[in-house]
Amino acid sequence: MRKSHPVRRAVLAGAATVSGIVLLLSLKPASDPGAAQAAGGQVPPAAAGQAPQGGVNGAVTGDAAQTEYGAVQVRLTLSNGKITQAEAVQAPKGGRSDQITASAVPRLNQAAVAAQSADIDAVSGATYTSAGYKKSLQSALDKAKAPGGAGQGSGQAQTLTGDVAQTEYGPIQVRITVAGGKITKAEAVQAPKGGRSDQITSTSVPRLNQAAVATGSADIDAVSGATYTSAGYKKSLQSALDKAKAPGGAGGSSGAAGSGGGGQAETRVLTGSVAQTEYGPVQVRITVAGGKITKAEAVQAPKGGRSDQITSTSVPRLNQAAVAAGSAQIDAVSGATYTSAGYKKSLQSALDQAGG
DSSP, X not given: OOOOOHHHHHHHHHHHHHHHHHHHHHHSOSOOHHHHIIIIIOOOOOOTTBOOOSOOOEEEEOOOEEETTEEEEEEEEEETTEEEEEEEEEOXXXXXXXXXXXXXXXXXXXXXXXXXXXXXXXXXXXXXXXXXHHHHHHHHHHHHTSTTTSSOOTTSOEEEXXXXXXXXXXXXXXXXXXXXXXXXXXXXXXXOOSTHHHHHHHHHHHHHHHHHHHHSSXXXXXXXXXXXXXXXXXXXXXXXXXXXXXXXXXXXXXXXXXXXXXXXXXXXXXEOOOEEETTEEEEEEEEEXXXXXXXXXXXXXXXXXXXXXXXXXXXXXXXXXXXXXXXXXXXXXXXXXXXXXXXXXXXXXXXXXXXX
């Protein structure tokens, strides 16, 4: 038998190695999920204003946004921090508004879910409705960003928008930024305008903003010459602070002025959105402890003429019913149909904030 030449053995060994490599390469999957994602399937970072991420679940109702043709109010359903459903619980109605609302609102709802933010296009022919929708949608997203609702830490900044406060000269709505349990910024997103109101607003609102930050509460002095504006500002500011009292919220750990809970996360005060009725607005504030309603009160109710009598009779009964039922599933008070409907609507809004 002839001996194999060393060079020949080296050549054969090299060929075997190459064949092995080719075989291994032929067995590699045609597509690599990781590589495909890196090539073009990577999820972009969340844009500013998008739905809060971090496991938020439940319903959140935005503040009612007043428009030229009526109020618009949006309610979101979130699952794991994503908007799964959007609906308008209030929208302009009557006359041509019925047709515009029926056409525009479903498209705005779809756009909110698709965009996962309030950065959506206005519907052609429904400019005012679209603007109101986007404003209320942003308010709902602001509420969902509160610590405990969006997976944020208790020391991180949160933005809270108070309810609209109606005054003799126009609506006022306050938005605050809270960090470490303190108000770091206050601004009026709505304020009276037109005629002399422009001058009063430009003079008084900056001073009210500064006072809110300085005191850390709604216990601020009215600005001389701007009594109505000051009163509305304080009312909307208190509403924003009430929302901050939710577990993990601004008042939950720092003992900020006006928190009322002394840092106890199990007790919170929640103010529902304003519900407009045929005879005036209704707005409900509830105190929740241990997951139960311990107190209910109407901070706004129809007044003037016969409404005074109806309100004084029906509201106490509605308050008692809310505490007893622990929900908005309460019976209307006889002779106070509109007030009862508005009360239940605002109560449900407050319960939405509580996650109940």
